[in-house]
Amino acid sequence: MEFQKLPPVKEQIMKCVRCGKCRSVCPVFEQIRNETAAPRGHVFMVGMLRDGIVEPKQEVYEKLGNCLLCETCSVNCPSGIDIHELNAAARSYIYDKNPSAGKELIFDTMWTRPGFLRTTTMLMGGVQKLGLQTLARNMGLTKILPGDMPKAEKIMTSVPTRSARKQIPKFNRAKGEKKYTVGYFLGCATDLLNPEIAKATVNILTHFGCDVIIPKDMKCCGMPHIANGKMDTARNLMAHNVKIFNSYNLDYIISDCASCSSALAHKNVEFLLGGLKIEDEAFKFSDKVMDLTTFLVEVLDIKLPDKNVTKKTRVTYHDPCHLANAQGIKDAPRELLRRIPEVELVEMPGANTCCGGSGTYSLTHYDLSMKILDKKMDRAMSTGAAKLATCCPSCTMQLKYGTVRSHWDCEVVHPVVLANRSLQQSLVKK
Ligand code: SF4
Ligand code: SF4
Structure with a gap:
């Protein structure tokens, strides 16, 4: 175009x-x-x-x-x-x-093929476990990586041995009375780097009456491609995902990742596909897309089992830009946290300022990204919280690195993981 x-x-x-x-x-x-x-x-x-x-x-x-x-x-x-x-x-x-062979390899060859991306990521995990990453670093081999990657490889979290897809079936039946059939848009970063978030999402959704379908053939949401000048590829990915999800009879399409839900939302569909033939089909798809916390609070209105919690855990919340700015969603994640009996929500100053992660930004603009991150960490630490909650895998990776840089003993966690922990503890006690 x-x-x-x-x-x-x-x-x-x-x-x-x-x-x-x-x-x-x-x-x-x-x-x-x-x-x-x-x-x-x-x-x-x-x-x-x-x-x-x-x-x-x-x-x-x-x-x-x-x-x-x-x-x-x-x-x-x-x-x-x-x-x-x-x-x-x-x-x-x-x-x-000004095309580049490196970007074509990463964003067209790898990131458009979920199987290939999964294998590459798992190989990275193997390399980490064998200690080869440290060896490569000591030998200076990481210096040949492009951009700020040599510095930024420290940010990469360790890769779990099994992706979420390997652990969760395609079809997950609602427990008790069924209310909705939802498609779960399992984003690349949640799938490969944070499978515990995906498991918590499916547990909570099924517990509160949803059949959950994870379409096998879905691909990346396209957000990394948009950020890296690959809009044509992002368009192709969007068209593919629209076709896959529209082939199911779904009430909602849910995402626990702020970047995915913003990439799939009506506004971005208009930006990417507006005026193209597929527009109507794409709007049918995007009008069903909803952020997980909004769905849990506003549609399912979930109530977690009440308990006599004597000492609550202080949790502070960081607004992902793709949730707060791109979609105007600030209340739902906080409300979900308030509904967890073990949680005391404490606000940090400037909760909705960027953490500097922004997908691949911290990998390509390391020094600048760290300055923005350090400011965010000072604000988060001022709350005295023991946990830092957020709804975006990119923010999670950045903030986890921030806790290491700041020597802060704090868990960075998705609100749905805390909600699921609370639920599972109640079920065990029954
Ligand atoms: S905020 Fe003001 S200067 Fe910036 S783009 Fe909008 S109108 Fe222009
Ligand atoms: S970094 Fe600055 S210019 Fe870029 S989107 Fe954020 S506020 Fe706008």
Whole structure:
């Protein structure tokens, strides 16, 4: 698709009144203090690209690529400009003119084939266990990795030996009276790196009356592709997932990952597929998509068994940008935490500021990402919490690394895992 025709670039840019509100909230601008790193600067740059004043060169991509796509600017822009969408569309336009073999390998060959991605990730896990990663690091082999990867490989969490898919069947029957049939969009990071979240999700959903189907052939939600200038691949992935999920008779499509639910939501479908033939089918799909915590609190209205808990655990909550900014969901995860008898929810200052993880950002912009992370950790630690809850695997990975950097003995955990623990303890006691 031609850049000029993408979500009304011209109309969006013309709405900018240069007020600078976006600049004042941008976590990257706060660190870099340069207009080329500011959202307002990005809007101008996209305008110049569109008008051919600026060439679609790699240097321009690097400038736009400094952005986390956290959407803080977009939700604060008084003119309602989707600044992050302009940025993503421009990245894709520039990437198409400057393709890279490394990105093709990662984002087209690996990340579009779940089996291949699973095998590669499991091999990484094997390498970690054999200690070869440490050996490779000591020999300096990691220095040949691209971008900031040599520094960033420390962030990678250890890979579980069995993915969620290997542990959970495709069809999971509701316990007791059935209320809904839900499709579970099991994202790559939950599947491969956080299977305990997937197991908790399925346990809770089935316990509260849902048949849960995990379609075998689903693929990545496409969010990593959008962030890395691969919008055509993201479109193909979306079209594939729409077809797969629409072949089932589902009441809802649930995701426990903030990035997946935002990638599959109506707004992003419009951004990616608006005006294309598949649009109607895609909206049928996206209108069923719901974030897990919203579904548990607002649709199922779950109540966890009451207990006499003498000492509650202090838990603080970090808002993933893809949940709070992209979907406006802040209350549901907190409400779910409040419904867990063992939990005392304590707010941290700036809970909805970005942690600097943003998918692959911490791997490609390590130093900048760490500055943003350290600020987040100071705020989280000020609560004295014993657990840090969040609903995004990318934030989870980043925050776990933050606890290590800050020497903070704190578990980073998805609210559904805490809810499931509470439920399982009650069932055992019965
Ligand atoms: S907040 Fe919106 S209108 Fe104001 S400078 Fe930024 S993009 Fe332009
Ligand atoms: S999306 Fe986030 S990082 Fe990017 S320009 Fe907007 S506020 Fe800054």
